[in-house]
Structure formats: structure tokens, C-alpha cells
Amino acid sequence: MKRTPFIAVEGPIGAGKTTLASMLAERIKLPIIKEIVEENPFIDKFYRNMDDWSFQLEMFFLCNRYKQLKETASEYINQGKPVISDYHIYKNLIFSNRTLSGIEREKYRQIYHVLTDDLPKPNIIFYIKASLDTLQQRIAKRGRTFEDGMDPGYLQQLIEDYDAAMADLATREPSTVIIAIDGNAVDFVENKKQFEEIVSQLKEHME
Ligand SMILES: Nc1ncnc2c1ncn2[C@@H]1O[C@H](COP(=O)(O)OP(=O)(O)OP(=O)(O)O)[C@@H](O)[C@H]1O
């Protein structure tokens, strides 16, 4: 049976996930599911003191994404309607493995699996890779106050964590299509031809 396209755009902080997902949604007329960022009550505190606020922040992201994923499943995927999202729920594990440790990390991992194992996951992933320099420039350009002064070491670790996680996902889920985009070289915002190449790739995998 043909599978319903469930598309996710992923990559480290500031890679351009929301930008690309929104452009693709508009270009090929797909409903879009976007991350809730501004109403997050812990993000500010987290960036000021990661040791004290990581567990609360990770749980908040997980609960929000779980709710969104359940709705996405019932409103779109289970009805055979394609959808695009500016994240993959798997990012919870990528971030929490970096920010949590010991019993909290283990507890979180168990809750993640209980909540998400039986829900549909994206089967087409655009993975935007970019250097530390590029990400820092984009984060600065966007200008969110809570991201001012983000530790470059944290961002660099996430770049590496994302690479490892995507390689791991490719091994565990060989049927998931993962399309890597070089975010340093490919400018899907300014370069129409490069954007259309991404659109063609997506259409090919949606057929
Ligand atoms: N290809 C690009 N060229 C130039 N600027 C870009 C490009 N892609 C995104 N940007 C800009 O970089 C900033 C970050 O982009 P965006 O918010 O889409 O990233 P994101 O990956 O969704 O971030 P987050 O991880 O915080 O959710 C925005 O100001 C956006 O306009």
C-alpha cells in the first residue's frame, strides 16, 4: 500500500527549518505543523541556567510535540493526507541526550518511548546541515532575545549530535528517505533554482 507522505525538516538551531518547511508548504500546497516557540515558559530560564531548567524544558517540548503529533496522526496521516512539519519528534532525544544526565535522562527516555512509539513518524526528512559560523549568523539575524549569547560549544555539540542521530536513524529506519541539504552552499531563500531543485526532490519521493 502507498504510504502517506509525512515530511519533516530538521537540523540544528537556526538551520532554516521553519523557513524551508513554510516555503515548501506554500509551494506545493501542503498543510504545515509548526513548532510552538514563543509561549514556552522555560526557554528563557533554560538558556540562562541549563543545569537547573533542562528537565522542565525538555518535558515541556515533549508534551507539546506529543500533543501535536497525535493531532497530526488523526487529522492528516491516518486519513491519508500528506503534511509537512518543521521538526521531527526524534529531536527530543537529540536535545535531551545533550542536556540531561543520569536518572533524569533515563526517565525522560522512557517517557519519550511510552508516548511516541505507536505514533506515525515522518517518512521523508530534509536534514539541513550547516557550519557553526552559518548557524551563529542566522541566529543573530533572527534576533531572539533568549538566544543572545548562546554558548558556541553547545551549538557545535548539537551539530555533531545531529549528524550522529541522522546516521543512526538511517540505519534503524532504512525506508525513511533522508535528504541532506548543505545549508552553507544551498540558499533556498535567495536562489530560486536551488529551491526548485529541492521541490523536485520532494515531489519525486512523494509519488
Ligand atoms: N538559506 C538561508 N539563507 C539565509 N538566511 C536564512 C536561510 N534560511 C533561514 N534563514 C534565516 O535564518 C534565520 C533562522 O531560520 P529559521 O527560523 O527558519 O531556523 P530554524 O531552523 O527553524 O530555527 P530553530 O531551530 O530555532 O527552530 C531566520 O532569520 C531566517 O530568515
Ligand SMILES: Nc1nc(=O)c2ncn([C@H]3C[C@H](O)[C@@H](CO)O3)c2[nH]1
Ligand atoms: N533543549 C532543547 N530541547 C528541545 O527539544 C528543543 N527544541 C527546540 N529547542 C530550542 C532551540 C531554539 O533556541 C528554540 C526554538 O527552536 O528552542 C530546544 N531546546
